Amino acid sequence: MKHFVLASTLLLSALTSISQSVVKTINIGGTQRQYKLYVPASYNGSEKVPLVFCFHGLGDNMDNFENIGMTFVADTANFIVITPQAATDALAGTAWNSGAGVSFGGFEYFPNQNVDDIGFINAMIDTTASNFNLDMRRIYACGFSMGGYMTNRVACELNDRIAAFAPVAATIGAGITCNPGRALPLITFHGTSDATVAYDTASFGSSVPQLLDFWANNNGCASMDSSLVPDIANDGYHITHFTYGNCSTDGALEHFKVYGAQHTWLGPSDDIFYTTEIWKFFMRYQHPNQSLGLLESEVNSNIIFPNPIGKGQTIEISLPRNEGSIQIMDMNGQLIQLTTTDSGKLKINSNELNSGMYLVSFTDRNGEVAIRKLIVE
Numbered sequence: 502m503k504h505f506v507l508a509s510t511l512l513l514s515a516l517t518s519i520s521q522s523v524v525k526t527i528n529i530g531g532t533q534r535q536y537k538l539y540v541p542a543s544y545n546g547s548e549k550v551p552l553v554f555c556f557h558g559l560g561d562n563m564d565n566f567e568n569i570g571m572t573f574v575a576d577t578a579n580f581i582v583i584t585p586q587a588a589t590d591a592l593a594g595t596a597w598n599s600g601a602g603v604s605f606g607g608f609e610y611f612p613n614q615n616v617d618d619i620g621f622i623n624a625m626i627d628t629t630a631s632n633f634n635l636d637m638r639r640i641y642a643c644g645f646s647m648g649g650y651m652t653n654r655v656a657c658e659l660n661d662r663i664a665a666f667a668p669v670a671a672t673i674g675a676g677i678t679c680n681p682g683r684a685l686p687l688i689t690f691h692g693t694s695d696a697t698v699a700y701d702t703a704s705f706g707s708s709v710p711q712l713l714d715f716w717a718n719n720n721g722c723a724s725m726d727s728s729l730v731p732d733i734a735n736d737g738y739h740i741t742h743f744t745y746g747n748c749s750t751d752g753a754l755e756h757f758k759v760y761g762a763q764h765t766w767l768g769p770s771d772d773i774f775y776t777t778e779i780w781k782f783f784m785r786y787q788h789p790n791q792s793l794g795l796l797e798s799e800v801n802s803n804i805i806f807p808n809p810i811g812k813g814q815t816i817e818i819s820l821p822r823n824e825g826s827i828q829i830m831d832m833n834g835q836l837i838q839l840t841t842t843d844s845g846k847l848k849i850n851s852n853e854l855n856s857g858m859y860l861v862s863f864t865d866r867n868g869e870v871a872i873r874k875l876i877v878e
Contacts, residue, residue, distance in 0.1 A: 503587045519576045522567060522584070527628060527836045528574065529621050536585040536625055537563045539572040540633065544577045551580040552620040552629060553783065554622065554655075554663075556648030559612070559706045560594040562586060566645070569766055578780060581633060583625055587647075588616045588624040589625045590662035599675025601705040611676040613686065619658055623864075624839055626662060627828055631862040637793040639785040643667035645766055646698065649689075650674045657706035659683050662790040665753075667779040670764055674706040684752030689713070690775055692738075692762025696700050702759075715758055717745050720752030722779065730757070738762050751789045757783065811878055830860045851877050860868070 522537040533855040544550060553575070563586040590596040598618045602611030623635050629635055640663045643651040649671025656666040656678035665686040671681055691709050693700045700709045707715065717725070722745035730740035738761045745754040757773065759863035767775050810816055827847050829838040836856065840847075847863070859875045 505537050505593050508810060515652060515857045521573065521773075522582075525628070527621070528839060529619055529624060532588070533561070534586065534588070534621050535584050535694075537584040539567075539575060539584070541572075541579055541581075543576065544581070544633070546634050549634050549639075551578075551636050551639035551641065551783070552626070553580055553582050553780070553856050554625075554640075554642040554644075555582060555584045556597060556642070556651045557584070557587065557595070557642030558644075558646030559746035560595050561648075562595060563646075567649070569645070569687070570768075570774075571643075571658070571673075571780070574776060574780050577719045578784070579714055580639075581629065581635070583629065585621065585625065592857060595801050595817075596653035597647050597654075599647055599654050600677030601647055601650035601671070602674060602676050603705060604675060609676075609862075612647075614676065618657070618852050620658060622655065623662070624828065624836070627826060627862060628830065628836060630864070631828070631830060631860055636787075637662075638662055638788040638790070639650060639783075640788070641665050641667070643669065643680075643779050644671070645669045646671055646764065653679070656685060660819070661790070662788075662793070665783050665786040669766060669775055670695055672698065672704075672707040672709060672712040679715070680829060681719055683789070684749040686751075686782070687716050687720075688755040688757075688779065688782045689716075690757045690759065690778075691766075692759045694761055694763065697764040697766045709756075711757075713754070716754050717748075720745070721747075721749030722752065722754055723747035730772050734770060736771045738767070738772060740772055740847075753786065788857055789809075796869075810849075810851045810875070812851055812856075815848060817848050828862050829854070830862070849875070 519542040520540060522539045525536050525538050527813050529532050553571055555566060555571050559564060567584050571582050584642040587595040587597045596612035598613045598616045624874040625731050626640060640665050642652050642655045649668035652668040653673045654677055655663060657677060659680055660683060667688045668692045689702055702708050722744040725743055726746060727741050727743050730742055732739055738759050741758045743756040767773055825842045826841050828836055830836050854877045856877050861875050
């Protein structure tokens with residue numbers, strides 16, 4: 502099965518970023534997950550910055566997929582990049598719970614379908630918002646191949662927190678039912694000679710025409726125009742750019758149809774560079790929910806009482822909302838605890854924490870974040 506969605510084929514070794522990525526570890530339901538965090542040298546915390554997720558393909562890894570060059574763009578555009586690592590599936594290798602898979606003759610296979618990748622993404626957003634001055638209305642997601650299927654799943658299920666989406670060489674997986682609940686901006690790229698994820702037939706989900714029909718209908722788009730991308734690179738490809746018009750408020754849809762391209766990510770030497778096209782699309786949009794953001798950005802607000810707390814104490818904290826996720830991090834940004842609540846309360850047993858200072862963050866369903874300081878003696 503591993504052959505059905507290939508990893509990214511692009512290596513941009515010529516591009517070098519100013520800063521260095523840092524590997525982060527986070528606990529999701531008892532499983533240690535990793536991701537690479539890239540913060541550009543231009544970041545100084547004085548202004549809110551966007552965040553871009555980049556999901557790698559099947560069998561690939563976060564180190565290789567950084568080579569699409571999004572960190573290079575981040576150096577000049579001043580945004581944070583997260584390149585997560587997919588969990589390993591017993592048959593398929595590293596794979597996202599994206600809904601991409603096969604089902605025929607009573608047999609079905611969807612890699613890592615019990616892995617909580619949506620929870621993983623939520624936790625990465627929460628952790629990043631707790632440590633950086635993040636613009637909660639400008640969080641974006643892109644991905645290649647199975648990572649593109651994951652991008653479509655995120656568009657279906659996590660568009661309450663993520664503003665815009667860019668799947669490459671992928672459609673909507675057969676293993677999910679997509680009910681976005683809002684019009685949203687999405688741009689997609691696909692080669693007509695893709696032998697892994699076919700353009701006109703359903704491989705592991707919808708076909709590309711079906712994908713475009715779905716998002717055009719979801720976004721209320723009533724028209725479509727096309728234009729030719731100048732063929733100047735002598736790369737053997739011819740590209741038509743489709744733009745959908747008269748869409749609902751907050752909805753947008755674009756598609757680059759690359760004639761002759763196989764399962765690949767076009768780079769700087771081609772007629773278009775997918776990475777820069779994606780950022781040019783993202784930068785035009787922010788989440789329509791204006792309430793997304795920090796409820797309390799001052800981490801020295803000691804609303805936890807008593808504070809500090811001693812060993813053996815259990816305290817109960819009242820939260821700003823009834824439902825949401827809570828995480829406790831040490832001052833190095835290491836996640837110590839992650840839980841959810843529907844009662845608006847959080848109980849903390851100090852015996853579960855070492856002596857020191859911690860940040861307790863609560864994120865509600867609208868993506869609003871409250872941060873408080875906790876000291877354990």
